[in-house]
Amino acid sequence: MRSNPTGRQLRLGAELRKLRERAGLTSTQASQLLGVQQNQISNVEAGRAGVSPDRVRTLACNYDCGDEALVEALSSMVSERTRGWWEEYRQLLPAALLDLAELEHHARRLRTSVTVHIPGLFQTTEYAREIFRQAVPALPPPDIEHRVSFRVKRQAILFRDSPAPQQVIIHEAALRMRFGGSDVTRNQLRYLLEMSDRERVTIQVVPFATGTFAGSGQSVYYVEGPVPQLDTVNLDQSHGPVFLEAESQLDKYRVTLDRLEAAALSPEESQGFIHDILKDL
Structure with missing residues (x-):
């Protein structure tokens, strides 16, 4: 669990939350579709927990997001994680x-x-x-x-x-x-x-x-x-x-x-x- 998520991690979580809300789903409903605890969805959306590219795609599918370019961009935000010089x-x-x-x-x-x-x-x-x-x-x-x-x-x-x-x-x-x-x-x-x-x-x-x-x-x-x-x-x-x-x-x-x-x-x-x-x- 992250105590101080970076801006990029927060942004990924915020975008996943937007997709869920546009689909009209609560975090509880999203967790049931994914087969996880509700707090896991909340932690991902708050940037406190990591998520894999495949899980990002699964979430997007559950949220009926048909924007493939956006889904791939969100997935890359996970797969391109680097510990940059700024750290x-x-x-x-x-x-x-x-x-x-x-x-x-x-x-x-x-x-x-x-x-x-x-x-x-x-x-x-x-x-x-x-x-x-x-x-x-x-x-x-x-x-x-x-x-x-x-x-x-x-x-x-x-x-x-x-x-x-x-x-x-x-x-x-x-x-x-x-x-x-x-x-x-x-x-x-x-x-x-x-x-x-x-x-x-x-x-x-x-x-x-x-x-x-x-x-x-x-x-x-x-x-x-x-x-x-x-x-x-x-x-x-x-x-x-x-x-x-x-x-x-x-x-x-x-x-x-x-x-x-x-x-x-x-x-x-x-x-x-x-x-x-x-x-x-």
Whole structure:
């Protein structure tokens, strides 16, 4: 029995619960169909107990789920269990940060929009350190370094043999904010330009001249799963990541990012725009 299930384990349980509820079954009825105790269904749905891929398929069959892509995606969430590098930070950082790294590891595509800072996966070490130095309440120096090293290790997904595509939309304000001073900002913009040349990375800029635009009040990190039902939105709050998984929320942020992408400069125009800002520093 797990005492502290991960975000991925919780999500699997939550999706199985949704399937059961859509079938109009109680946990007791589901347990009778499966031939197990009712508390076993409850523990699986709460992420406290593991479940095999075959049992996931059996549950889906009992729940009359005909979405084969979803069933296989849920089964893979069991069969792809790994003890990732993020586990070494289990006692050092909030669990939500580890859940974010695990989400990224399994993502099919990543979409980001930011207004006042460079996205975490594209931050230099010096830039990230300055961000963490401004935390309220102030972080002790060792905690700052743990967070910096964790952020740098997250960036390894950009350099895998077949990395997930990354779409990044950055407002001009984020490019002009001088976190850590001019030298840190110059290095950060140079690194951003370097990353924009990578095959699976698309970076677009929303200039001040655009005026109002969708999603202007917050940064959005959209993590695409193997099927749309398993997508996740991460909103970066001062107290840590907040994960949204409801279908209405996912639909809202898909539309927001689509509209924002349409309002932004093209990737080629964005590169030139960043070059011009770099010249001004």
